[in-house]
Amino acid sequence: NNSDTGGDGGDAGSGNEPIVLGFSQVGAESGWRTANTTSIKESAAEAGIELKFDDAQGKQENQITAIRNFIQQKVDVIAFSPKVETGFETVLKEAKDAGIPVILTDRAVDTQDKTLYKSFLGSDFVKEGRLSGEWLVNEMKSATGDVNIVELQGTTGSAPANDRKKGFAEAIAKDPKLKVIASQSGDFTRAGGKQVMEQFVKANPKIDVLFAHNDDMGLGALEAITAAGKVPGKDIKIITIDAVKDGMQALADGKFNFIAECSPLLGPQLMELVKKVNKGESVPARIETQETTFTQEQAKAALPTRKY
Numbered sequence: 001n002n003s004d005t006g007g008d009g010g011d012a013g014s015g016n017e018p019i020v021l022g023f024s025q026v027g028a029e030s031g032w033r034t035a036n037t038t039s040i041k042e043s044a045a046e047a048g049i050e051l052k053f054d055d056a057q058g059k060q061e062n063q064i065t066a067i068r069n070f071i072q073q074k075v076d077v078i079a080f081s082p083k084v085e086t087g088f089e090t091v092l093k094e095a096k097d098a099g100i101p102v103i104l105t106d107r108a109v110d111t112q113d114k115t116l117y118k119s120f121l122g123s124d125f126v127k128e129g130r131l132s133g134e135w136l137v138n139e140m141k142s143a144t145g146d147v148n149i150v151e152l153q154g155t156t157g158s159a160p161a162n163d164r165k166k167g168f169a170e171a172i173a174k175d176p177k178l179k180v181i182a183s184q185s186g187d188f189t190r191a192g193g194k195q196v197m198e199q200f201v202k203a204n205p206k207i208d209v210l211f212a213h214n215d216d217m218g219l220g221a222l223e224a225i226t227a228a229g230k231v232p233g234k235d236i237k238i239i240t241i242d243a244v245k246d247g248m249q250a251l252a253d254g255k256f257n258f259i260a261e262c263s264p265l266l267g268p269q270l271m272e273l274v275k276k277v278n279k280g281e282s283v284p285a286r287i288e289t290q291e292t293t294f295t296q297e298q299a300k301a302a303l304p305t306r307k308y
């Protein structure tokens, strides 16, 4: 356990004192993020864990400050969803030196030293990109001529943007007529998706497919596509990732064509991990979220019971 930190909460979890968890959230950029925040807050309350929640409002420096504050407050466990993959090494070392275990949720960091965190709980983003690409390869198997694809990337430098791009590129490489003609970040937001898609449709007379790294950017892009006189889901096929309610609705309505699911409901598994690392028990270094994919028909069937 971490009772050697010398903090007042050093015996947390052993008696009446609740475990104190410091959680640094990236921001509130998407429907996914909102559902993720709700899941974490609700699960902490259910598990009897005292949550210190910080919203970094999309800024890495705010996340670093929040983590430093958690260290100073001598919380029992720190968890966070790192905005980008690089630049967290120093603050992770500070947590380790203070004897406070860290759990990564949702997004990974790119560090050599794997002892800087106890576990990484989240999705396989490369797989999400690959499943999206594989669907497209099959969908376009009898198409003739070039298939022009535009890509709306997530936040630059984030694990989901890097990995989804990679997985998609690998899958579509199997069919040389599938060509990514433009690829740019829309920062995982609706406004970003709309703005970048406006530029895409202006610059490219023939766009057959949009691959958006999340539902929100795809939803923003719908407006740009319609404004350009094209029919989303028909003239331009749309693939997204997440499967939040608004995305699933667009899929059921025939405006999107395919979604690879990315579950934001990480709270319950995170609280289990928090309890274990607080007791000093060993935990798996990597815990992968279970996910599926949705076609338009599958979205229609799933929507009535979809929780977020």
Ligand code: GYE
Pocket: 029, 030, 031, 032, 033, 106, 107, 160, 188, 213, 214, 215, 216, 241, 242, 262
């Ligand atoms: O796909 C996107 C959100 O990190 C998995 O971040 C998460 C991504 C999610 O803004 O909608």
